[in-house]
Amino acid sequence: MNNEQQQIIDEAYNSYLTYIHDVVQGENQIYGDWYGKEEFINKCKTDPEFSEKWGLKIEERELSMEERRKLANYDSVFVSPMTVESWDRNNVPTRAITITYNGKKIESYE
Numbered sequence: 001m002n003n004e005q006q007q008i009i010d011e012a013y014n015s016y017l018t019y020i021h022d023v024v025q026g027e028n029q030i031y032g033d034w035y036g037k038e039e040f041i042n043k044c045k046t047d048p049e050f051s052e053k054w055g056l057k058i059e060e061r062e063l064s065m066e067e068r069r070k071l072a073n074y075d076s077v078f079v080s081p082m083t084v085e086s087w088d089r090n091n092v093p094t095r096a097i098t099i100t101y102n103g104k105k106i107e108s109y110e
């Protein structure tokens with residue numbers, strides 16, 4: 001994830017912690033327990049209801065070969081073709097990560 005995406009996740013998680021502290025304090029905690037940051041992120045990735053409640057949507061997907069080709073800037077027919085192995089050696093991303101929070105959407109590649 002890039003820095004901007006990490007900042008968005010931090011903002012959403014801090015909002016979650018503030019809610020836990022201010023609203024749930026002294027009661028049974030939300031969903032039975034509060035979540036650490038990594039657990040919060042994984043819960044947002046896998047539980048649509050939880051994700052919607054906190055306004056943080058995290059989507060990860062594998063890039064198609066065409067998307068990888070474009071990221072590798074391989075558009076010339078006059079250059080010998082790059083292979084998937086050469087893309088891997090040159091760290092051409094294989095995954096797209098999209099984070100949406102409060103109407104702001106950021107996509108990055110890993």
